[in-house]
Amino acid sequence: MPRAHDFDYDAMLAKIKDRQWALADIDWDAPGADAVTDEQRPRLKEFMADLVWIENVGARGFAALAGKAPTPVLREIYTYFHAEEQRHANAELALMRRWGMLEDDEVPEPNINVRLAIEWLDRWSDDMSLAVLGTVIPMLEVALDGALLKFLLDEVHDPVCHRVFDKINADESRHLAVDFQVLDLLGHAPARRLLISTVGTVARPTVLLGALMYVPLLNRMRDNIVAMGLDERRLYTAMSRFTRVGERSPATRRLPSYQILKRHAAIVIDRGHPYHHFADFMVKASARYPRRLLRPTPSWARELTHEPVAR
């Protein structure tokens, strides 16, 4: 992998602009929708809903990153990524609609863990450092997006679905390329600065709160995947990709936030680790989280649409 300062952000931005696509580019009424069986439909609906909301959460993460970008070009790249994650969510909604999972303008409800993630992002994400956001977002992208998408393509044989996810995957590969470049860039900071920013970050209650939201979110996804009849190792393979790519850069390895997430990923993958007692408990506990304590859904989480054309 090239070093951070070799990376051509301008060329990346130009490429991003060249590779834009729209929902209107896809024929949502093309044959193949019946490839989704009645048996698959209810579970697949839940699964797709999770996916849609994870994209939306990822979108908000990129919005926060755009605010932290050290250069105007990177800011613009993140602004595009923000929009692209939203596009993925919109396209996935359109697929749900195609498969008869949505009534009229229905947008599926996010599960409680996603709701908590939305709430946390809405309140705190703009206060997080580039290092924290820049590490968590690629993890979410490889683990959740990566695993879920691959699984979906194995299970669903609708050609439109494959066409859509080809486009989504191409976008995601650019997101990951930039994500890991930025980690590498951050890793070049002097050790003193890394130490100070880490101590400052870990000491913050909002970060701890974020972690408490992140832990059950992951395990909940795993449960949903298993419920779909998928081998959970899929999720773990995807998570190990985060480490695999990250380890290639000595600079990234210097990043405390990377090290923490890497260790955490290793524990998540180790099914026998006592951590899972805690994480599974958190999933159950969050299911009992009183809904009345949730704040109203922020307006950024009410922008999703399956309609390719807004009239």
Place this chain on the structure above:
Amino acid sequence: MTTHATLIVGAGFAGLGTAIRLRQAGIEDFVILERAGEVGGTWRDNTYPGAACDIPSLLYSFSFAQNPDWSRTYSGGAEILGYIRAMVERFGLRDRIRLRTEVTGLAFDEAAGTWTATTAGGGEFTARTAVMAAGPLANASLPDIRGRDSYTGHMIHSARWDHGHDLTGKRVAVIGTGASAVQIVPELVGRAASVKVFQRTPGWVLPRLDRRTPAWSRALFRRSPAAQTAARQAWFWGHESMALGLVWDTVFTTAVAKAARLHLRRQVRDPWLRRQLTPHFRPGCKRMLMTSDYYPALQRDDCKLITWPIVSLSPAGVRTADGIEHEVDCIVFATGFDVGKTGTPFPIRGVGGRPLAEQWARGAQAYKSVNVAGHPNLFFTFGPNSGPGHNSALVYMESQIDYAVRAIRLILDRDLLALEVTRAAQERFNRRIQRRLARTTWNSGCTSWYLTDDGHNATMYPGFATQYARQLARLDLADYRVISRQTEEVTT
């Protein structure tokens, strides 16, 4: 062919103001060349709904042609255009103006010491001195959006408003959120069926307290011009103090940001919308927006702010990066102007026939914004580094005009062949100005129309209007080569 004393390019505020002051200085032999069929410059071109000036009319008018009858604190474009037209009559300029006469080139004849303007119709006008008053905001700029030509609906540029096209009941997209857009949007919302506002970068917004002028103050100003001058001075010093926050990056800049945030907070309840509307640059770096009705208009049910990047125009509308196509009947481009920062509006050839655009290729430069080395007897209004960020453009313009008129008077009285600023003086001036610019908000790291692509600031004056006026109050002949017609070079 007759050789005039002065030729003036452009019949907007600057051109007409120069003509008035020439007359008042006893110079009658001038001609004004105007490419359009009507006077008024920016105010003739910008007739979009809601067009108004964000400087109070008492200050956005000439001190030597005051108008006691302004109807509002911030008068609308039509009233300003009316004021300009009235000046033409009041000062008897009509017969000096050649309308529909587009200058295509301006060249200096060293031997004769004259400037000759060639026009699109094949005509020529020659004069001993020339004043460029073509205006910095004369050419509309369309953004470079993919698929722009594929759109099949109606397109309107804010500076070339199509009054024949009724937007009532139409679905309208407004691209851009600068000074024109914040005036257009409140006018369109409610009239159009829906308005979608596409924003790339939000600007800092301060409230604009626009009131109808009470009858008593009009009566007072009519009876006592001194009272009007006093009111004008009060506005002037009020704006002058804003330089502390808008020109230099200081604690006052932070105070301006706080005031703008408070305004946003009071007008916008939704935190996400507020976040979308919060700029991430220091106030002053881009032009301040003065409006109290933009935010409320954005929040109406029939209006929507869209901050996703625009990907392209399609035959039916605007595609954004969130994958959605916005179908609209009309697109309004409120995307501003091509401000000349590197070239000239038409070829200008000075001593030796060299094009000025060559000299300015990497950023325009002048001496006190008015004169350019190698271009004797030529005077610029709104030349390089003359732009105000905090005060009335007309205050700056009056200083430029009076400086030019004084120099023209000198050229005629002493029968000079050439009055040319020395290269050394120009370079000295620019070194100082660029050093001072480095400490201003405009050079604090945002991209704006003030800067060239490589970040050179060739547009703004880094200081108070008072400082700008003071440097132009004196014609320092030590900085000029003065060549008499009769003798050889005169040392000064």
